[in-house]
Amino acid sequence: MTPAAPPQITVAIATLGPRASQISLPPPRPGLCYLVMIQRAPDPLPHSDRPDLTYIALDSLGLSRSRNAALDACSTPYLVFADDDMQLETGGLCQLAQRLTEAPHLDFVAGWRHERFPTSGARAQPHRLRKSNAGRICAPELMVRMAPVRRAGLRFDPEFGVGAPYPVGEDYIFICDMLDAGLQGEGLPIVTGSHPAASTGEHWDDAQLLKARRRVLSRCFGATAGLITTAYVFRHRKRFAGWKDAWRFWIG
Known part of the structure; x- marks a missing residue:
């Protein structure tokens, strides 16, 4: 029997405490594995018989610190960031990884949440990502190639994101830091998940x-x-x- 190929994509899901056991994951799919990064983790950790799922307890707080722990723990070529209240589209995630595989000059790619998917205009086509057009990207839309990110020493800024002094902007800052480091990215008309509830960044009255x-x-x-x-x-x-x-x- 031929052994299964190692996964190529890690989906790192940030969560807190008992919310970890309430996460809804898609059925297993070859090539994908999941890291559930738990801050304020329960004791004992949740149990699962899924071989593609690993729980990791963190002693930190803040979304950016969780993302950084995922950067450290990832053992696959590609990493995508997710939150615990999203429905993931594994087909879309695999399409993002396929694009990275086909285009070695790209260091990161971004798809779309179902609720914001464009049907016309420049963003409805593949396009190069710049600071001027990357402000809308957030989890689970961003996939990075781990090798160049690690070579550049890139991290999420712990001053930003939920649980930090400035509770928005961590994804955009990370993208800007990648661009400043000379990394290249591309936006693609691919759905990677759904997040029906309003995100923190969509509130303008606070x-x-x-x-x-x-x-x-x-x-x-x-x-x-x-x-x-x-x-x-x-x-x-x-x-x-x-x-x-x-x-x-x-x-x-």
């Missing part, structure tokens, strides 16, 4: 989140952040509660 968004722009654009912030305010002007909030955002 002063703390607005402050965090402003800090993300400063973190990613440095000396040019003022110009980028002006364009950002204009683009999202209808999402602010009013021009007073927009002004406060612009001045930081």
Whole structure:
């Protein structure tokens, strides 16, 4: 009997405490394995007979620290990040991995959540990812090639993400850091999962989140952040509660 090929894709799912036992995973699929990264882990850890599933207890807190632990623990060529309340599309994840396999010049790729999948325009076609068009990417849309990410020493910034002082922006910052390190990425019209509930980053009526968004722009654009912030305010002007909030955002 021919032994099964080793998995190529790790799906790292961040969770907290008892939520780990409530995660709904797709049926096993060749080539994929799952790491459930549990902060505030229960004792004992959940048990599963699935050979493609591993639970890892963490002594850290914060989404970015969980993502960094996944970067350390991953033993496959490709890694995709996910949260514990998403429905994953394994076919889409395999398509992302296939693109990385076919295009060795690419270091990361991004698909779409079902709820935001574009039906027209430039983003409905394969496109090169830049800071100007990567702001919408989040879990489980981002897949990275582990070798170049590790060579570049890239990590998620623990100051950002749920459980951190600035609770949004960790995925975008990581993408910007990859781009600044010379890595190349591509956006693809591929569905990788579903997340019907509103994510943290979709709330525009929370002063703390607005402050965090402003800090993300400063973190990613440095000396040019003022110009980028002006364009950002204009683009999202209808999402602010009013021009007073927009002004406060612009001045930081």
